[in-house]
Amino acid sequence: MSVKIALAGNPNSGKTTLFNALTGSNQFVGNWPGVTVEKKEGKLKGHKDVVIMDLPGIYSLSPYTLEEVVARNYLINERPDAILNIVDGTNLERNLYLSTQLMELGIPVIMAVNMMDVVRKNGDIIHMKQLGRKLGCEVVEISALKGEGIDVAAEKAVKIARGKYAEAPVHKFSEAVERGLEEIETYLSPAIQEEQRRFYAIKLFERDDKIKGNLAAAPDVEHIIDRLEKEEDDDAESIITNERYSYITSIIDGCYQRKYKGDMSASDKIDRIVTNRWLALPIFALVMFAVYYVSVTTVGTWATDWANDGVFGEGWNLFGIGALHIPGIPQMLEGLLSTIGCADWLQSLILDGIVGGVGAVLGFVPQMLVLFIFLAFLEACGYMARIAFIMDRIFRKFGLSGKSFIPMLIGTGCGVPGVMASRTIENDRDRKMTIMTTTFIPCGAKLPIIALIAGALFDGASWVAPSAYFVGIAAIICSGIILKKTKMFAGDPAPFVMELPAYHMPTVKNVLRSMWERASSFIKKAGTVILLSTVLIWFLQSFGLEGGNFGMVEDMNHSLLAGLGNGIAWIFTPLGWGDWKAAVAAITGLIAKENVVGTFGVLYGFAEVAEDGAEIWGTLAASFTTAAAYSFLVFNLLCAPCFAAIGAIKREMNNAKWTWFAIGYQTGLAYVVSLCVYQLGTFFTGGGFNVWTGMAIILVIGFIFLLFRPYREGQPLKVKMKGAAKA
Structure with missing residues (x-):
């Protein structure tokens, strides 16, 4: 039975590099059904029954762009066996916004923190085990660019997809969603602390339209959301964003140690010049x-001239000696066609049509x-x-x-x-x-x-x-x-x-x-x-x-x-x-x-x-x-x-x-x-x-x-x- 693993992550997180490394030449490209967003999938090297699906690079599961709609629908409707979440280790806070949403889908998640070679070079430290405990999923460090740790991440994703872990890390809220809104109302009973009520209300608020359309079935949730908007004097979208980042910040504070908290990184110093308003x-x-x-x-011209003068021209004289002459394609074909007594029209077609036309174009390939x-x-x-x-x-x-x-x-x-x-x-x-x-x-x-x-x-x-x-x-x-x-x-x-x-x-x-x-x-x-x-x-x-x-x-x-x-x-x-x-x-x-x-x-x-x-x-x-x-x-x-x-x-x-x-x-x-x-x-x-x-x-x-x-x-x-x- 084939196993489907979805690669999900922010743009520029190294997702495509990892996908190429995991699948090699065993990949093919098409379009998602009904839309024209590119669909890339491939077979994991060494596993003929494991399909890797490269989802579009997105920042969240909120259905604003077509990419986000495609990724969200695939994860919710197709339900892959596991998600391999690619996270940029140099920008952990921003990347974890999507991660928290992925882990609430009820699909087993393996998080691969990428660009660890850059993180170590900067002198920063990410405590992977502690980060995994706080998030509720297994976390591995990789460098997709250098091929470090990618095999480990892939094997863990395969194991979790095949159910070889005793307990797949699934949030309680996701389980409740599977059982229905009545169970969620239990989570929101007055006995639960206000902080938890607020947390679950916000997460319910972010669910798909089907659940949101049934908010009347959970009046307590609707009441909490209305009260939150009045208390915070802010719109629901901003409240949700702030709550997520507050949660992410509480995680990062104990797991991510920066060597130079106040100093600019090398990239920032370069950007002061290359992104300068005037320069x-x-x-x-x-x-x-x-x-x-x-x-x-x-x-490029030297290379093209070499190809034109040699491959599609008169050939080369080795060491400048005419006797050591290697003919080009036109000369070789002309000699061959003359030897076999080729008809004039066919000789013209081959030399003037095919070689003259296609050769003129291919001569520019070196450039x-x-x-x-x-x-x-x-x-x-x-x-x-x-x-x-x-x-x-x-x-x-x-x-x-x-x-x-x-x-x-x-x-x-x-x-x-x-x-x-x-x-x-x-x-x-x-x-x-x-x-x-x-x-x-x-x-x-x-x-x-x-x-x-x-x-x-x-x-x-x-x-x-x-x-x-x-x-x-x-x-x-x-x-x-x-x-x-x-x-x-x-x-x-x-x-x-x-x-x-x-x-x-x-x-x-x-x-x-x-x-x-x-x-x-x-x-x-x-x-x-x-x-x-x-x-x-x-x-x-x-x-x-x-x-x-x-x-x-x-x-x-x-x-x-x-x-x-x-x-x-x-x-x-x-x-x-x-x-x-x-x-x-x-x-x-x-x-x-x-x-x-x-x-x-x-x-x-x-x-x-x-x-x-x-x-x-x-x-x-x-x-x-x-x-x-x-x-x-x-x-x-x-x-x-x-x-x-x-x-x-x-x-x-x-x-x-x-x-x-x-x-x-x-x-x-x-x-x-x-x-x-x-x-x-x-x-x-x-x-x-x-x-x-x-x-x-x-x-x-x-x-x-x-x-x-x-x-x-x-x-x-x-x-x-x-x-x-x-x-």
Whole structure:
């Protein structure tokens, strides 16, 4: 018989790290039934019959966010055999708030106090046995990051789930809930001391709606709650919160000894600088500039050039000796196909279509790996959590919450999980706006476009790649300002509260795991979606009507693709790239953004795309000026995302009209910004004044007006409370 163990804990408590360590590769991801919150579960290593369920990171069981609703419903309705509660040992008081709620569910709990390596490093002491006695559950110390104690915690959870402990730690109140409200009334009889009456009344007050709806069956409880609110002169929600923290404080005082009670920790000292009101943004800008500079312009470029020149190029001469030559994939395939007498069309398909298209995209994988390593390190060490805190101060001024920045951080890897992460935002208006703007942040699929434009058309200029990131940030901020001034999005932003984890040095294993999780999806896409796309593009550009006959064409301008491209190229003429090849590349980017580079790989007939542009400068220079190149880059950064991300937008919006509105807004903004970039860029570089230049000036004036016009009053959100409030 299988055993289910639920992992529950606060965000940033190390829950995901522990889940990965316990399950390894024996995990799979889906969605919870009826909702789109991600569902992760896996088999415990060495136990085929033990399923570990990774619940969403939550701060309490109060059903405010969708994550809290999912976690609460799973625990109450599904009733796992045990709960492994992950607690951040460096922030014990805040984490125990959820723990006290978990232990009142009547489900056996094992508490794993995580980050004990940091606790010991700080000189602090947590008395585990004493903490366990006071809480009524077994407590073990672990370090999920370093793998310390995790096997012990897992084995104890398995034992308690299988009922191998004589007495599972279950609170008396939870037992009473199981027996019904009549038994609870006995607990609240006048013979019980007032302190206990108050304690049980508050805990009953926090129970699910079914019990709260039957409060009339326990008038004594209702009377106590009313009297408490009058005595305390406070609302029930605040009373509950205070009571819980008073209880938690009484526990911690005797179990937790801090070495330096009044002194700041190392993390606090670092935060005085990196979260400083004036220094935070310059530091963030400098960090991201360094990340993109190293990833795209220096180390990443060297690695990509090595791959392009070798794997997808002419190969390598060992020790510089021509006789010791290792051919690249194109040369090897060309020699093989010639040897076996392959048909010309099939040889063209393989070399020009598959290798030319897919190879052009895969050549950028080294750059992506470097970028993902940096992002994984910044997330794991705790810096990215600070960025969300920093951006909250800025976003709040423009009508967004710092919660909106979390999906954008996730979106740097892929827009799909970024869009899905917006479901943590309670305010519906803020959530919709976040969905619409999250994909403005350059994802991993857009990195090849950035690298191609930066290298081939800007001669590897160091400012191009970082500017792409900050163009996305600027688009988000400007969108927040403009949209918040409309009736649809008017209103105060949602409150933002999050824990700032202590800084720590991440392990190489976890950084590499995070890097590979992001990169593998890109590589899989190259082997499926991009492969099919490049084959289709090859067919359309290789066949057409020439000389009155349909077949393979000598002149690409007579191909089917040229006909389709010329039909839409006029749309992009004001943006500076009305050439049909560039128009087709932008459209194929809707399937997958990597297709932009893959399409160029097929259309311009090169198997490799080096950053210095040596192979393709002559062909691309004929299609792009400097202003047109940056216009092309901006359009592809800001326009509607790939089909997969559009599907995620549709799922999260759950409304066809809102989905089309989001796609229309993204594409419209991209078109307007690109037009202004090209027309004004051309004008200021001596290109002269024309009708489109005047249109660009009008658009800039209108954009400025929308930014600075007064906010309109929005209708306040009305929250209807059923029964009693929740903590």
